Amino acid sequence: xxxxxxxxxxxxxGITSRLPHLLRWLEATRPDIVALQELKASxxxxxxxxxxxxxxxxxxxxxxxxxxxxxxxRGTTPVQSRxxxxxxxADTQSRYLEAAVHGVLVGALYxxxxxxxxxxxxxxxxxxxxxxxxxxxxxxxxxHPVALIGDFNVIPEDIDxxxxxxxxxxxxxxxxxxxxxxxxLEQGWTDTLRALFEDAPVYTFWDHFRQHAERxxxxxxxxxxxxxxxxxxxxxxxxxxxxxxxxxxxxxAPTWVEIAVEHAIP
DNA sequence: ATGTCCCGAGAATCGGGA
Numbered sequence: 001x002x003x004x005x006x007x008x009x010x011x012x013x014g015i016t017s018r019l020p021h022l023l024r025w026l027e028a029t030r031p032d033i034v035a036l037q038e039l040k041a042s043x044x045x046x047x048x049x050x051x052x053x054x055x056x057x058x059x060x061x062x063x064x065x066x067x068x069x070x071x072x073x074r075g076t077t078p079v080q081s082r083x084x085x086x087x088x089x090a091d092t093q094s095r096y097l098e099a100a101v102h103g104v105l106v107g108a109l110y111x112x113x114x115x116x117x118x119x120x121x122x123x124x125x126x127x128x129x130x131x132x133x134x135x136x137x138x139x140x141x142x143x144h145p146v147a148l149i150g151d152f153n154v155i156p157e158d159i160d161x162x163x164x165x166x167x168x169x170x171x172x173x174x175x176x177x178x179x180x181x182x183x184x185l186e187q188g189w190t191d192t193l194r195a196l197f198e199d200a201p202v203y204t205f206w207d208h209f210r211q212h213a214e215r216x217x218x219x220x221x222x223x224x225x226x227x228x229x230x231x232x233x234x235x236x237x238x239x240x241x242x243x244x245x246x247x248x249x250x251x252x253a254p255t256w257v258e259i260a261v262e263h264a265i266p
Numbered sequence: 267a268t269g270t271c272c273c274g275a276g277a278a279t280c281g282g283g284a
Contacts, residue, residue, distance in 0.1 A: 013284085014272050038284090040273060065273050066283070113284060121283095153284095207284085208270035251271075251284080 003264040004235060005102055006030070009149040009222050010243075011037040011110070011205075011252035015068070018250055019047050025243055025254055026054045032074045032265055033101045035108035036060075037151045037252075039068025039094075046070070063094035069150070071108050073101040074265070081105065087131035095128070102265060104230065107139065109150035114171030122171050125153070129180040133187070136225075140188045145230035145259075148189065151252065152223045154181045156191065159201055160220035162212075172221060190231035192224040192257045193239075204239050204255045213244045222255045233260045 008031040012018040015036065026034070034056070039046065043062040051058050057077030060070035061084070071078040078099035085096040095110045109132070114125030132148075139146045155173045158164045167173045185191055193202055203218025212218065224237065237257040244253040 017272065038272090115284070208272095210269060248271090 003261050005032045005104070005259040005261045005265060006256055007033045007104065007106070007147055007149065007224065007259065008254050008256035009035040009037070009108070009151070009224060010254040011151040011222060011250060013038050013040070013250040013252065015039040015041050015047060015070075016045065017248065019050060021243065021246060021249065023050060023054050025240065026056065026072075029240060029254070029256070030074065031254075031256060033104060033106060034072040035106065035149045036070040036072070037068070037108075037110035039063070039070060040065055041068060059097060059099050061094040061097045067094045067110055069094060069097045069108050069110050071097055071099050071101060071106060076102065078106070082107075085109075085128065085131050086135055088127070091128075103261075104145040104147055105139065105142065107136070107146070107148040109148065109152070111150065111152045111154065113153050114174075114177065117169070117171040117174065122174075125171060126176060126180065129177070129184070133180065133184050136184060136189070137187055140227045142227065143229065145233075146227040147230055148225040149223065151221060152181065153221055154178065154223070155219050155221060156181055156194065156223075159199065160194075160203075162203070162217040162219070167219070172219070185225070188228055189225040190228075190234075192226055192231065192234060192237045193220065193255065195231070196234070196237045202239060203241075205252045206244055207251055213249070222252055224255060224257045226257070230259060234258070235260050
């Protein structure tokens with residue numbers, strides 16, 4: 001029996017503040033696999049019980065006040081394959097978690113913002129992108145489904161921002177950042193939203209300034225990169241933009257892809 | 267150049283980050 005697998009990524013900007021939003025969204029859209037970013041909470045503060053009550057198993061890598069990523073599986077607990085991005089043992093920031101969920105190997109990531117630029121934070125971002133590319137190279141050609149999803153903090157092209165000029169000094173749009181992202185895609189990853197929307201704008205983030213959400217002045221920085229095995233089965237993709245217009249919303253909206261699978265998800 | 271929201275500190279606002 002044919003069925004679909006829904007994979008989503010959502011930067012919650014604080015799991016404690018956003019738990020009600022997360023639970024409403026899980027119930028409304030019932031994704032099978034979810035990557036969360038910016039938990040901004042220690043491991044001890046992760047709201048496992050509420051998430052389990054919603055029908056999800058969870059794996060998380062928290063950090064007090066900043067960063068923090070998690071993977072949720074509907075009706076299953078993700079099986080961890082990696083915690084932390086390889087390539088720098090001194091890196092203590094919680095930004096990468098990798099696990100098998102519903103038959104997909106999922107790398108869930110929160111790529112460094114990189115501002116202010118220039119400076120050590122921008123250097124860290126570029127170094128992190130090099131480490132990601134080195135790791136991703138070993139994943140893209142695997143004979144099973146692989147996804148790299150999360151908040152990449154990269155505006156890939158001018159179509160991905162409401163006004164490129166307004167962001168020209170920002171780390172998210174710099175030529176070397178865009179080049180690093182393009183090189184990652186060249187390994188064989190498909191940028192799913194861009195592939196499906198073709199030359200139509202689609203945004204995943206709207207900052208808190210000047211009513212940008214209400215005016216749809218956004219950026220596309222949350223990405224779903226699929227390896228060839230997985231991208232061959234894509235049926236649909238989109239952004240749950242209504243979530244950005246909720247009271248006390250995160251500045252990001254959940255972004256998702258639906259995959260055709262042979263059998264119903266248990 | 268502007269502006270807003272989250273977190274932690276620690277007691278009321280403020281700094282850091284985005």
